[in-house]
Amino acid sequence: DADVTQTPRNRITKTGKRIMLECSQTKGHDRMYWYRQDPGLGLRLIYYSFDVKDINKGEISDGYSVSRQAQAKFSLSLESAIPNQTALYFCATSGQGTYGYTFGSGTRLTVV
Amino acid sequence: QKEVEQDPGPLSVPEGAIVSLNCTYSNSAFQYFMWYRQYSRKGPELLMYTYSSGNKEDGRFTAQVDKSSKYISLFIRDSQPSDSATYLCAMTPNAGGTSYGKLTFGQGTILTVHP
Numbered sequence: 262d263a264d265v266t267q268t269p270r271n272r273i274t275k276t277g278k279r280i281m282l283e284c285s286q287t288k289g290h291d292r293m294y295w296y297r298q299d300p301g302l303g304l305r306l307i308y309y310s311f312d313v314k315d316i317n318k319g320e321i322s323d324g325y326s327v328s329r330q331a332q333a334k335f336s337l338s339l340e341s342a343i344p345n346q347t348a349l350y351f352c353a354t355s356g357q358g359t360y361g362y363t364f365g366s367g368t369r370l371t372v373v
Numbered sequence: 374q375k376e377v378e379q380d381p382g383p384l385s386v387p388e389g390a391i392v393s394l395n396c397t398y399s400n401s402a403f404q405y406f407m408w409y410r411q412y413s414r415k416g417p418e419l420l421m422y423t424y425s426s427g428n429k430e431d432g433r434f435t436a437q438v439d440k441s442s443k444y445i446s447l448f449i450r451d452s453q454p455s456d457s458a459t460y461l462c463a464m465t466p467n468a469g470g471t472s473y474g475k476l477t478f479g480q481g482t483i484l485t486v487h488p
Contacts, residue, residue, distance in 0.1 A: 265416070297470075301381055303461060303480035304417070319475075325450055360405045360465055362476060364416030 264288050267352050267365035274342050274372055282337045282368050284352030291357055293335040295319075295327060296350040299365075307350075308334055322354075342372040376400050379462055379479030387444065388488050392449040396462035396479045403464040403477075406438050408424050408447045411459040411481070420460075421447065452486045 274280050284304045286293065291312045296304040306319030308327040311327075316327060328336045332365060339346055349369050353362040379396045386392055394408075405424055409417035414465075421436040423429045423445075429436045435448040449456055462479040 296478075303377075303379070304478040306475060309475060341466055353416075360407065360476070361419040361422055362409075362417075364418070366414070366416050 263366065264363050265352055265354055265365035267350075267368050269368060270366065271369045272371070274370070276343055276372055278342050280339045280342055280370070282339075282350055282370070284335045284337070284365060285333050286335075286352075286354040286363070287333065288354050288356070288363055289332075290354040290363075291332065292355045293329070294355075294362065295337045296336070296351045296352045296353065297321070297323075297346075298351060306349065307337065314332065337352075339370075339372075342370075344372045347372050374399065375379075375480075376477050377462065377464060377479045379482055381480050381482060383483040383485060385485045385487065386452055388452060388454060388486055390452050390486070392452050392456070392484060392486075394443050394447040394460050394462075394482050394484070396464075397443055398445075398464060398477075400466070400477075401440075401443070402466040405465045406436070406445050407463040407476070408436060409433075409461045409463060409478075411461060413458075417461055450465075454486050454488055457485045 268283045294309045295307040310329045326338045351367050352365045355362045375399045408421040410420045411417040426438050426440045433450045437446045459481045461481040465477040
């Protein structure tokens with residue numbers, strides 16, 4: 262099994278729909294992150310969580326929300342999807358005191 | 374202006390060439406510098422990790438950091454077709470403070486090594 266698993270891998274949804282992207286990790290790390298990747302813009306941080314009770318906004322959190330259900334699970338929700346949110350979404354985890362992230366394989370989201 | 378700037382390329386080189394990938398940054402608080410490699414339809418994976426200024430070598434890969442110029446580089450010697458990927462630089466400040474542990478990424482450079 263992969264260290265970081267994201268579901269679904271691909272999703273097409275309609276404008277205005279609510280959608281949840283899920284992430285689970287088996288690394289035993291406390292820290293988890295959600296990034297989106299757009300061509301020419303690199304990876305941009307949406308939300309991050311340093312432990313189960315800690316949730317923080319990243320640089321582009323508008324239109325998104327998250328839930329940290331357990332140490333191993335961190336979900337990203339789009340409350341009312343818009344075409345501008347079409348992107349590749351990555352979940353990542355890191356251990357305390359380390360700087361290397363382990364990424365999932367990504368979710369390709371298309372909002373039509 | 375972005376905190377981290379990276380030329381997106383694309384960069385195309387013949388097999389065996391030396392490849393140079395670069396990033397500049399503006400935040401003098403950055404202390405930890407990383408290079409990630411991302412293959413098509415995959416998540417980024419950590420390739421090299423350096424602290425502060427200096428060089429680090431790992432096989433065909435060498436990472437350099439020049440904090441005085443706010444400039445980092447990744448060199449790939451004897452490049453192979455399997456090196457074809459997107460390379461992303463990333464960096465973070467020292468321990469402590471609200472930015473601790475959060476990485477700021479460059480835009481990524483698309484590299485193709487052709488046989």
